[in-house]
Amino acid sequence: MRSALRRKAGVVAYTDGACIKNPGGPAGWSAILVPVERLDQPLTEIPAERIEAHGHIPPSATTTNNRAEIAALLAALSLAPPDRPLKIWSDSQYTVKVAMGDYKARMNPDLWQLFRWLVNHRTAPLSFGWVRGHAGQVLNERADELAGLGAWQDDRAAYEQWLRSQQPEARSGVRNIEARRGELEAADALRPSAAELEHMRDQVQELLRLLESGRIALKDNERQFLYNMAQRLRYPDFVPTAGQRNWLKGLTARARRTL
Known part of the structure; x- marks a missing residue:
């Protein structure tokens, strides 16, 4: 070979x-x-x-x-x-x-x-x-x-079925068109710029680095959140929710106070 x-x-x-x-x-x-x-x-x-x-x-x-x-x-x-x-x-x-x-x-x-x-x-x-x-x-x-x-x-x-299950429409199921339109409009309002997404990637990677080096301690659900965000932020069309943004900001601020 x-x-x-x-x-x-x-x-x-x-x-x-x-x-x-x-x-x-x-x-x-x-x-x-x-x-x-x-x-x-x-x-x-x-x-x-x-x-x-x-x-x-x-x-x-x-x-x-x-x-x-x-x-x-x-x-x-x-x-x-x-x-x-x-x-x-x-x-x-x-x-x-x-x-x-x-x-x-x-x-x-x-x-x-x-x-x-x-x-x-x-x-x-x-x-x-x-x-x-x-x-x-x-x-x-x-x-x-x-x-x-x-x-x-x-x-x-099984792999292709799993891929389909990762799509937002597969997770949400068939919904009323008007309700779905409202969701899309709300998502557009939250849609970050490329620079904002890159900043979020940097925040997640820095938190993971601090976690793996033992410089910060996180709860299991916080660790899982970071792992999931690292995966989602690999997609250039990912739109983080307000809750995800706030959680990431909170973890970043807490890490800065700890250091």
Whole structure:
């Protein structure tokens, strides 16, 4: 398998993780590796020459979306030739920032220890990049699909049903058209700008970093709220409710008072 990745000067990888229930699982991971002549070579379509891998993580109290994201990262490092320059793209800011050394991870020490072992056995440069999830990057979208299939153990019918259940109209059911129109108007009034969404992403990631480093303590429901918001904020069309905005503001203010 590695021989196919040695045909060019370097390798670009796209990784992703999916967790059906976070925490608890089950979860899935995926890694797509593409041999390239330049690591900055734009990939606007899925190339024929590539390696795809994905897998399943069983339900467990410790199964989380972050562990699935790290598992995908480990898969890319394991598959890529250690003597070829490698760039790994992920839509998980947590994973990218810990991998780059910007965040110190207190949770998942077993996986990060394995990460360091794999990195130390590389002889060629390694770099990382963050890509916005669900924004149309074809290899990120493919990695997202494979991770979801991994979570469902390649049961495509179950996976597609789960995807449909994530859509707002599937959760709310069929409603009166006028009532639905009022809901949409209210949602438009709350619709944030791209800058506001980016600020909320930064707030959530900073709170998760402080939580994982042990610098702040949160209740179980507050931790779950942050994990869920991190997932939802991956979607560029996500519209947070007033309650979600206020809860995030409150947690941010409390963290600042604690530090």
